Amino acid sequence: MNRFNEDTIEQAAIQWLQDVGYGYIHGGIIAPDEPAAERDSYNEVLLISRLRTGLERINTHIPRSIRAGAVDEAIRRIQRSPSQNALVNNHAFHRLLTEGIDVSYRDSGGVIHDKIWLMDFGDPSRNEFLAVNQFTVTGVNPRSHAKTNRRPDIILFINGLPLVVIELKNAADEHATIRKAFNQLQTYLDDISALFTYNGLLAISDGLDARLGTLTGGWEWFKPWRTVDGERLDPHSTQLETLIRGVFAPEHLLDLLRYFVVFEQNDSGLIKKVAAYHQYHAVNK
DSSP states (O other), X not given: OOOOXXXXXXXXXXXXXXXXXXXXXXXXXXXXXSTTOOOSSTTOOSOHHHHHHHHHHHOTTSOHHHHHHHHHHHHHHXXXXXXXXXXXXXXXXXHHHHHOEEEEEEETTEEEEEEEOSSOSSOGGGSOEEEEESOOEEEEOTTTOOEEEEOOSEEEEETTEEEEEEEEOXXXXXXXXXXXXXXXXXXXXXXXXXXXGSOOEEEEESSSSEEEEOTTOOGGGOBOOOOSXXXXXXXXXXXXXXXXXXXXXXXXXXXXXXHSEEEEEETTEEEEEEOOHHHHHHHHO
């Protein structure tokens, strides 16, 4: 593929995401104050209506008479942040994502203990996968206390939850390197930390090279994803297309989020890890 500018990269990425099963909407269309607004303010990062609809759709094991109330309580749980620390909040959310949210209710046999699930890991088609570009978020930098507006290039939502942030740079501009995409993510972490409470994975690309990482991953831990099927290396024209088809296709993404993202405590604190492509395919094989 010829080198192209950032907008062209973004449009190509959106097309590849649609190819693997995502819906698409421009962030400006659902912005606050727009006729089709899906948020009350730019501080909000959840698409609440989509989240509520998704949870009611996939949690049909909860009796209909109490399902709406149980879903509302689950939404309140994930909106409550236990800490001022983005990583602590992210760890807490990851547990809710992968372990479900406990609920209890009474029926004729007594008290039933059950779970509300935030997504259907077994059947990707029961979830809503949505790519949103130019999604403006307002936050406050904790060091400067300055209010900031940031606009990540592409955010991937599952059932209204912003689980992936993709940052793109122009490969044709020698000053706009993939490393600058990584640095831009670090700026977002400072300025709009609320977005990263719910983050599962981060991706960076200049349209040709592409790498995958996590909130705590330094530059050296952002790695290419070199295969879609685990058999052939780089079957597509760019690493970005391979990353999208190999990681963000719904069945792969759900699998990675549930089984291949881990948190560990070491001497420097809490760290978050994601499997590399060869580990992911070797384990599943």
